[in-house]
Structure formats: structure tokens, C-alpha cells
Amino acid sequence: MxxxxxxxxxxxxxxxxxxxxxxxxxxxxxxxxxxxxxxxxxxxxxxxxxxxxxxxxxxxxxxxxxxxxxxxxxxxxxxxxxxxxxxxxxxxxxxxxxxxxxxxxxxxxxxxxxxxxxxxxxxFTFEAPLLEAGIPVRHIEAGSNVAMYRTNRPCRPAGRLSGPLVVSMRPVPADRVADAVRVTSRYPAVHGAPVHIGDPAALGVTDLDSPDFGDPVEVRDGEVPVFWACGVTPQAAVMxxxxxxxxxxxxxxxxxxxxxxxxxxxx
Amino acid sequence: MxxxxxxxxxxxxxxxxxxxxxxxxxxxxxxxxxxxxxxxxxxxxxxxxxxxxxxxxxxxxxxxxxxxxxxxxxxxxxxxxxxxxxxxxxxxxxxxxxxxxxxxxxxxxxxxxxxxxxxxxxxFTFEAPLLEAGIPVRHIEAGSNVAMYRTNRPCRPAGRLSGPLVVSMRPVPADRVADAVRVTSRYPAVHGAPVHIGDPAALGVTDLDSPDFGDPVEVRDGEVPVFWACGVTPQAAVMxxxxxxxxxxxxxxxxxxxxxxxxxxxx
Structure with missing residues (x-):
């Protein structure tokens, strides 16, 4: 080889x-x-x-x-x-x-x-626009994979397919969360605006340090965990x-x- | 009965x-x-x-x-x-x-x-918002069906299905066309912004008075024919x-x- x-x-x-x-x-x-x-x-x-x-x-x-x-x-x-x-x-x-x-x-x-x-x-498609807007993307800085979590929110089933919503998480400084919403809202075909901002427990995510897929990232003081719908969702449903x-x-x-x-x- | x-x-x-x-x-x-x-x-x-x-x-x-x-x-x-x-x-x-x-x-x-x-x-879904914006909808005024036309624009095929784009047409006063675009753009799930404004011939529509579906409507002086994608398109492809x-x-x-x-x- x-x-x-x-x-x-x-x-x-x-x-x-x-x-x-x-x-x-x-x-x-x-x-x-x-x-x-x-x-x-x-x-x-x-x-x-x-x-x-x-x-x-x-x-x-x-x-x-x-x-x-x-x-x-x-x-x-x-x-x-x-x-x-x-x-x-x-x-x-x-x-x-x-x-x-x-x-x-x-x-x-x-x-x-x-x-x-x-x-x-x-x-990942809207991460370049986030960076352009001066919003840091921790897993790119860290050279790691994005953190992804299964949630307690069921998707709407179809035929043989059902499963939970899977989300990706990016920590965003509290004063930039609104900007992150605004920037990503412009990309509805690549998950668009966040589905959830803040409290992971409300999504059924008990430990941010143990993602179901990808790598954990640090959430620093003054940062809020922001959750976007993730394309691993259909994969999870198929499986x-x-x-x-x-x-x-x-x-x-x-x-x-x-x-x-x-x-x-x-x- | x-x-x-x-x-x-x-x-x-x-x-x-x-x-x-x-x-x-x-x-x-x-x-x-x-x-x-x-x-x-x-x-x-x-x-x-x-x-x-x-x-x-x-x-x-x-x-x-x-x-x-x-x-x-x-x-x-x-x-x-x-x-x-x-x-x-x-x-x-x-x-x-x-x-x-x-x-x-x-x-x-x-x-x-x-x-x-x-x-x-x-x-039809965005006709109420058009009326609310003060943009007249001729076929509602006339109590007739909307005028629909097959165009010369092919849809992207899928499996056994292919066919032309079908459009609906509404005459809009020239000074309200931009408003009609703005209003209908907000409804992408019901065809959204027009696909074509003006010259019917460029769409392959040779006679506005002879629609392929529905009823003809009058286009008055100072009005522009505005064309929206139409849900008869999939029906035409299936047929x-x-x-x-x-x-x-x-x-x-x-x-x-x-x-x-x-x-x-x-x-």
C-alpha cells in the first residue's frame, strides 16, 4: 500500500x-x-x-x-x-x-x-461564514471533530425510519450568539438556525464532555453551548x-x- | 342525488x-x-x-x-x-x-x-398576502380560475418522471411588481418568488389568451404578466x-x- x-x-x-x-x-x-x-x-x-x-x-x-x-x-x-x-x-x-x-x-x-x-x-458549510463574522469555531481551532449528541427529541417517523434528532454543538461567546443565529439562519439547506441554545439537559444531553459522535470541545466561561440539527440524524434513523x-x-x-x-x- | x-x-x-x-x-x-x-x-x-x-x-x-x-x-x-x-x-x-x-x-x-x-x-396560498399588500389578483376579481401555461423550460428529471415547468400568471401593475416579488418571496414552500417577469415568449408561451389550464385573464395597460412556478408541474410530469x-x-x-x-x- x-x-x-x-x-x-x-x-x-x-x-x-x-x-x-x-x-x-x-x-x-x-x-x-x-x-x-x-x-x-x-x-x-x-x-x-x-x-x-x-x-x-x-x-x-x-x-x-x-x-x-x-x-x-x-x-x-x-x-x-x-x-x-x-x-x-x-x-x-x-x-x-x-x-x-x-x-x-x-x-x-x-x-x-x-x-x-x-x-x-x-x-460545516456555514462555519466559514461564522469565522468571517468573527465568531470562533472551537473544534477548528482545536483541530478536532465537532461534538455531536443524540437528543431526547424524536424525529417525525416515515415508513420504517424513526429516531432521535442528533445535534452538533459549538460554544459561542454570549455576546455573539445572536450573530451566530443570524449568520446560520441564512443557510437553511445546511441546517440553518440553531435548534436549541443553552441548557443541554433540556435536550436530554447530560454530559457535554461525552459526545455520542466526534470529539468533546471546551466550553469556556462566558460561552453558551449552541446546538444545530445534524446530518448524522438520518444516519442514526437508518441504523x-x-x-x-x-x-x-x-x-x-x-x-x-x-x-x-x-x-x-x-x- | x-x-x-x-x-x-x-x-x-x-x-x-x-x-x-x-x-x-x-x-x-x-x-x-x-x-x-x-x-x-x-x-x-x-x-x-x-x-x-x-x-x-x-x-x-x-x-x-x-x-x-x-x-x-x-x-x-x-x-x-x-x-x-x-x-x-x-x-x-x-x-x-x-x-x-x-x-x-x-x-x-x-x-x-x-x-x-x-x-x-x-x-393560491400567497394570494391573501398579495391582496393585503394592495396588489390586485385579477382572477379573484373575475371569479375565474388562475391562468396556467406549460413553458419551454424542462424540469430536472427523476427516474421515470420528466416534463416542462408549468407556471401560473397574474397581471401586476408595473409599479407593484417589485412588491409582488417581495411578498411572495416570503413563501418559498408555496412556490415563492416569480420565476419570470414580463415577456411570455421567452418562456415559450405564445398566447396568454389561451392558457393550457384554467381560464384566461385580462392583462391591462400598465400591467406586467408575472409568472410563478405552478403545482400542476408535477402532475404534468406524472402524466x-x-x-x-x-x-x-x-x-x-x-x-x-x-x-x-x-x-x-x-x-
């Missing part, structure tokens, strides 16, 4: 094609902070017979499951992703009968022809339904698309 | 339940102007095997096909429609192998258990794919929902 590439010095400056090339070559890293100005997406690929339930689940839970694109049958690219969805993400998870069987940087061996792949908006087969991205290890952030911005 | 009810004196003042009761009793009328403040919806009910293609078509053409609700299997109500979708619209069209076989005010005899029914946003079976509303004869306009309003 060839040597894996090392992380780039300035991931924000990479083009999506450059980043995908590194991931294709084996670089395994969370993608937060990569390719500033380009939208990132959650991936979930399902057998055709579950595709309607999934798309309906997304339609009924648009805040957590904004669908950016869906592949044509038998294809592994998409209109917003000029690459190979089987290789060009940094890491994948393969599920058989609802159980995680493999985490891999190359999903070609596991991929099947009957899969329909969905790209779901990701809140809860124990599909015969599924492939997803590994949480935080997203599809970097060719779509500009601005394409998902509303006035 | 019982006598059909006559049209109410003030349709805007009816509650959705009152309007549905009249339609259930056989009143056949376009619903523009009915139940001010409540969202109206296009109906299309399809066999389960076409449901994924349809939902994907809607996802890919959100401006013309905003999905408000989808029924659960075997049910004939919906979360935004506390009535019977088989009887509570003023008129239906039944299609067999893609051909219109029947227009009826009661779809119970034709309905099938394997149908999935979709409610698609309708621009072009010749499904074995489908039931839709008759154009202009919408499902009056229990959802307030404001539920679909963005800031």
Missing part, C-alpha cells in the same frame, strides 16, 4: 478537487475547515427498497435532513459532487443488518449496484431500522462538494 | 372545515380566494412503486414541487389536512395508463389502497410518464389545508 498523504498546511485553501484527491489517496481526517466557501455533505447510500422511506423521512425532518442531491441509479457521482462517492470521502462506515461492520477509507469493495446515495447538508445494507460517511468525515456555500444562502 | 350546494357569498371567510364540507357535498369551484390565511395544496396520489421517483422529482424541482405533506399508507388524511382526501376537494381527475379517464367531485370509487398521496404547495394509475385534483380545484399561510412564511 502506498504511503498515506499527510494533512495539508492550509486545508481551507484547498479546492474541492484537491481535497478529494487527498482523501482518495488515503488521508483520513475530519473535514471541518476544509475548502472554505464550498458546501460539505453527509453521505448515506441505501438499497433502492429503502430509498422512498428515507426520502420521506428527510422531507418530514427538513431541519436535520436537508437533501442536497441524490445519485442516479448505478452512478457514484452527483450533480454537486464531481468525484467518486466510493473513494473521495476521508472515511466510510459500512453497515450490514444495521450493525457497523467496517470503517474504511475506500468503499469500493463494499459498494453495491443497487445503492441510491443521498447527500445531506452539513453544518435504528436495521437495513440489510448501508454505507455512510464516518461522522465528521464529509463529502466536500463542488457547490458554493452561497448556493445555499438565502437573503 | 342531493342538490349541490351553491357557492358561498364570502368564500374568504370560510374555515377550511367549512369549505371542505361544501366540497364534500358536491360544490365544484376553483378554490382561489377561499379560506383566507390558510394554505392550499395540489394533490397527486400515485401507486407506491412510483412514489420514490415522484418524491425525487419534487426534491430536484423544489420551486415548482414543494412537498407540504405525504400520506401514510392506507390513509386518506394528512397532518395538514384533517379531512378525507377522496371527497373534500372540489374536483378530481382520474388517470389510467396516463390518460384522463374521469373528472369527478368524489374520488372514493376510484381510490385504491396502494396509493400514496402527496400535497404540493399552491400559489407524461403514463403511470398505470393516478388521481389528482382538477387544476385550480385545490385541497384547502388546516395549515396557516404563516406556517410557510420566512422572515
Amino acid at each position: 502506498n504511503q498515506r498523504p499527510t494533512a495539508p498546511a492550509d486545508p481551507a485553501a484547498l479546492s474541492p478537487a484537491e481535497a478529494r484527491s487527498l482523501f482518495r489517496a488515503g488521508l483520513k481526517t475530519p473535514t471541518s475547515g476544509y475548502c472554505a466557501g464550498y458546501a460539505q455533505a453527509n453521505l448515506i447510500a441505501l438499497p433502492r427498497d429503502l430509498a422512498f422511506d428515507f426520502l420521506l423521512f428527510a422531507q418530514r425532518n427538513p431541519k436535520s435532513c436537508p437533501v442536497l442531491d441524490v445519485t442516479e441509479p448505478g452512478r457514484t457521482d452527483a450533480s454537486v459532487f464531481d468525484g467518486d462517492l466510493r473513494t473521495d470521502l476521508p472515511a466510510y462506515r459500512v453497515y450490514v443488518d444495521g450493525r457497523l461492520t467496517e470503517e474504511t477509507t475506500d468503499a469500493r469493495a463494499a459498494w453495491r449496484d443497487d445503492l441510491v446515495a443521498f447527500l445531506i447538508g452539513c453544518s 435504528a431500522s436495521s437495513p440489510a445494507f448501508a454505507i455512510s460517511h464516518a461522522p465528521g468525515h464529509m463529502a466536500v462538494t463542488d457547490a458554493r456555500d452561497s448556493a445555499y444562502q438565502v437573503p | 342531493n342538490q349541490r350546494p351553491t357557492a358561498p357569498a364570502d368564500p374568504a371567510a370560510l374555515s377550511p372545515a367549512e369549505a371542505r364540507s361544501l366540497f364534500r357535498a358536491g360544490l365544484k369551484t376553483p378554490t382561489s380566494g377561499y379560506c383566507a390565511g390558510y394554505a392550499q395544496a395540489n394533490l397527486i396520489a400515485l401507486p407506491r412503486d412510483l412514489a420514490f421517483d415522484f418524491l425525487l422529482f419534487a426534491q430536484r424541482n423544489p420551486k415548482s414541487c414543494p412537498v407540504l405533506d405525504v400520506t401514510e399508507p392506507g390513509r386518506t388524511d394528512a397532518s395538514v389536512f384533517d379531512g378525507d382526501l377522496r371527497t373534500d376537494l372540489p374536483a378530481y381527475r382520474v388517470y389510467v395508463d396516463g390518460r384522463l379517464t374521469e373528472e369527478t367531485t368524489d374520488a372514493r370509487a376510484a381510490w385504491r389502497d396502494d396509493l400514496v398521496a402527496f400535497l404540493i404547495g399552491c400559489s 407524461a410518464s403514463s403511470p398505470a394509475f393516478a388521481i389528482s385534483h382538477a387544476p385550480g380545484h385545490m385541497a384547502v389545508t388546516d395549515a396557516r399561510d404563516s406556517a410557510y412564511q420566512v422572515p
Whole structure:
């Protein structure tokens, strides 16, 4: 096996094609902070017979499951992703009968022809606008993955799919929370405004230091935990339904698309 | 057969339940102007095997096909429609192998258990806000149906579904066109801002006096024809794919929902 590439010095400056090339070559890293100005997406690929339930689940839970694109049958690219969805993400998870069987940087061996792949908006997309607005993003500063939590809020079910809302959390200085709401509200297709601000317990999150996915981040004095709907929500619902087969991205290890952030911005 | 009810004196003042009761009793009328403040919806009910293609078509053409609700299997109500979708619209069209076989005010005899029914946003929803803004709506003044046209703009296909964008047209005084854009932009789930303003020929519409659906309306001196994406678009695409079976509303004869306009309003 060839040597894996090392992380780039300035991931924000990479083009999506450059980043995908590194991931294709084996670089395994969370993608937060990569390719500033380009939208990132959650991936979930399902057998055709579950595709309607999934798309309906997304339609009924648009805040957590904004669908950016869906592949044509038998294809592994998409209109917003000029690459190979089987290789060009940094890491994948393969599920058989609802159980995680493999985490891999190359999903070609596991991929099947009957899969329909969905790209779901990701809140990493609005992190560049947050930074531009002078709002710090702790997990980018720390070089870690974003912290994600299962909540006690059920999604609206669809067919065989049901599950809790999953959220991502970013600590925001109290005097910038309103700005964070304003900035992210302009990106409804990538989760938009926060779903919850403050008290984690009200969401059923008992310990911020123990996220269900990703890495914990420090919440400093004067900062408020701000929670956004997360694209791991549909993945959690799919897994809860124990599909015969599924492939997803590994949480935080997203599809970097060719779509500009601005394409998902509303006035 | 019982006598059909006559049209109410003030349709805007009816509650959705009152309007549905009249339609259930056989009143056949376009619903523009009915139940001010409540969202109206296009109906299309399809066999389960076409449901994924349809939902994907809607996802890919959100401006013309905003999905408000989808029924659960075997049910004939919906979360935004506390009535019977088989009887509570003023008129239906039944299609067999893609051909219109029947227009009826009661779809119970034709309905099938394997149908999935979709409610698609309708621009009638933002007519009350237009009127509140002092922008006249000609077809309401005239007591006629809105004028709808097939355009030369193809929708993005999905599976077996493809077809042209269908638009509704309202003449707007030139000095109120910007206001009409502003008002309707706030309702993206019911077609939102116009897709085209002015020159019908650029849309492939050669004769405003001969709409493809609904009734012609007068465009007076000083008025500009303003075109909005129309919920007949998905119906036209479904029909072009010749499904074995489908039931839709008759154009202009919408499902009056229990959802307030404001539920679909963005800031």
C-alpha cells in the first residue's frame, strides 16, 4: 500500500478537487475547515427498497435532513459532487443488518449496484461564514471533530425510519450568539438556525464532555453551548431500522462538494 | 342525488372545515380566494412503486414541487389536512395508463389502497398576502380560475418522471411588481418568488389568451404578466410518464389545508 498523504498546511485553501484527491489517496481526517466557501455533505447510500422511506423521512425532518442531491441509479457521482462517492470521502462506515461492520477509507469493495446515495447538508458549510463574522469555531481551532449528541427529541417517523434528532454543538461567546443565529439562519439547506441554545439537559444531553459522535470541545466561561440539527440524524434513523445494507460517511468525515456555500444562502 | 350546494357569498371567510364540507357535498369551484390565511395544496396520489421517483422529482424541482405533506399508507388524511382526501376537494381527475379517464367531485370509487398521496404547495396560498399588500389578483376579481401555461423550460428529471415547468400568471401593475416579488418571496414552500417577469415568449408561451389550464385573464395597460412556478408541474410530469394509475385534483380545484399561510412564511 502506498504511503498515506499527510494533512495539508492550509486545508481551507484547498479546492474541492484537491481535497478529494487527498482523501482518495488515503488521508483520513475530519473535514471541518476544509475548502472554505464550498458546501460539505453527509453521505448515506441505501438499497433502492429503502430509498422512498428515507426520502420521506428527510422531507418530514427538513431541519436535520436537508437533501442536497441524490445519485442516479448505478452512478457514484452527483450533480454537486464531481468525484467518486466510493473513494473521495476521508472515511466510510459500512453497515450490514444495521450493525457497523467496517470503517474504511475506500468503499469500493463494499459498494453495491443497487445503492441510491443521498447527500445531506452539513453544518460545516456555514462555519466559514461564522469565522468571517468573527465568531470562533472551537473544534477548528482545536483541530478536532465537532461534538455531536443524540437528543431526547424524536424525529417525525416515515415508513420504517424513526429516531432521535442528533445535534452538533459549538460554544459561542454570549455576546455573539445572536450573530451566530443570524449568520446560520441564512443557510437553511445546511441546517440553518440553531435548534436549541443553552441548557443541554433540556435536550436530554447530560454530559457535554461525552459526545455520542466526534470529539468533546471546551466550553469556556462566558460561552453558551449552541446546538444545530445534524446530518448524522438520518444516519442514526437508518441504523435504528436495521437495513440489510448501508454505507455512510464516518461522522465528521464529509463529502466536500463542488457547490458554493452561497448556493445555499438565502437573503 | 342531493342538490349541490351553491357557492358561498364570502368564500374568504370560510374555515377550511367549512369549505371542505361544501366540497364534500358536491360544490365544484376553483378554490382561489377561499379560506383566507390558510394554505392550499395540489394533490397527486400515485401507486407506491412510483412514489420514490415522484418524491425525487419534487426534491430536484423544489420551486415548482414543494412537498407540504405525504400520506401514510392506507390513509386518506394528512397532518395538514384533517379531512378525507377522496371527497373534500372540489374536483378530481382520474388517470389510467396516463390518460384522463374521469373528472369527478368524489374520488372514493376510484381510490385504491396502494396509493400514496402527496400535497404540493399552491400559489393560491400567497394570494391573501398579495391582496393585503394592495396588489390586485385579477382572477379573484373575475371569479375565474388562475391562468396556467406549460413553458419551454424542462424540469430536472427523476427516474421515470420528466416534463416542462408549468407556471401560473397574474397581471401586476408595473409599479407593484417589485412588491409582488417581495411578498411572495416570503413563501418559498408555496412556490415563492416569480420565476419570470414580463415577456411570455421567452418562456415559450405564445398566447396568454389561451392558457393550457384554467381560464384566461385580462392583462391591462400598465400591467406586467408575472409568472410563478405552478403545482400542476408535477402532475404534468406524472402524466407524461403514463403511470398505470393516478388521481389528482382538477387544476385550480385545490385541497384547502388546516395549515396557516404563516406556517410557510420566512422572515
